[in-house]
Amino acid sequence: EALEPLLLEFQQQHQDTKDRRTLGFLTTQLNFANSLLLNKLTSLEKMLLYPYFKFVEEQAALPWQRVCAAAARHEIGSPSLILVEEMLPVSNLIAQIVYSQLVKKLPNYHSCRGSLRDVEVAHSINRDLNMWLSYLWLCILEESLTPFKEELLILCLMVLTSVGVKWELISTWIKLLSAEVLSRATPNQRLIIEPYLTGIERLFFEKRMHLDADL
Known part of the structure; x- marks a missing residue:
């Protein structure tokens, strides 16, 4: 629950960003950061936090909102x-x-x-x-x-x-x-x-x- 406001804020910033190349570069940085953090965690901590890391990374990497918007025009x-x-x-x-x-x-x-x-x-x-x-x-x-x-x-x-x-x-x-x-x-x-x-x-x-x- 403590992470939810941060994730929502990140999602909003992601939606507002116009430069998709910047978002793509952010994906790479998130991947490296996530890997470093996960390597420092215990198995239990990894199990609990990995879904959040994956969610944040996918928010930056995958243009699902744009796919949905394009689909709605069909x-x-x-x-x-x-x-x-x-x-x-x-x-x-x-x-x-x-x-x-x-x-x-x-x-x-x-x-x-x-x-x-x-x-x-x-x-x-x-x-x-x-x-x-x-x-x-x-x-x-x-x-x-x-x-x-x-x-x-x-x-x-x-x-x-x-x-x-x-x-x-x-x-x-x-x-x-x-x-x-x-x-x-x-x-x-x-x-x-x-x-x-x-x-x-x-x-x-x-x-x-x-x-x-x-x-």
């Missing part, structure tokens, strides 16, 4: 709206499956933060996969790649280069995520999703030199 029965309504409940499952596939595909991969199997790295990857999915749904509902191009792409380049993530991981990540999403879509839904997935891959391919790629 007519009932809109194919894009139905698609997102069906995909949202399984987004976290998709992220978990793609993470497991990444570990199998790149068992020896390391960044500055460690291997893909490290607990903190696993947490960050799952959060980031959920972030990618939430921005994918937002783009579909807004019928534009602008949110991804002007917000998430910039954040990814800033953060991923700082921790030594290479194009190999991003390229594999995009392919696995795209395949998993498309596997859950109907043929008509794939026609909606594919242009956005292709566009996202193209945006990253154009920026691959920032990820120290050697194609």
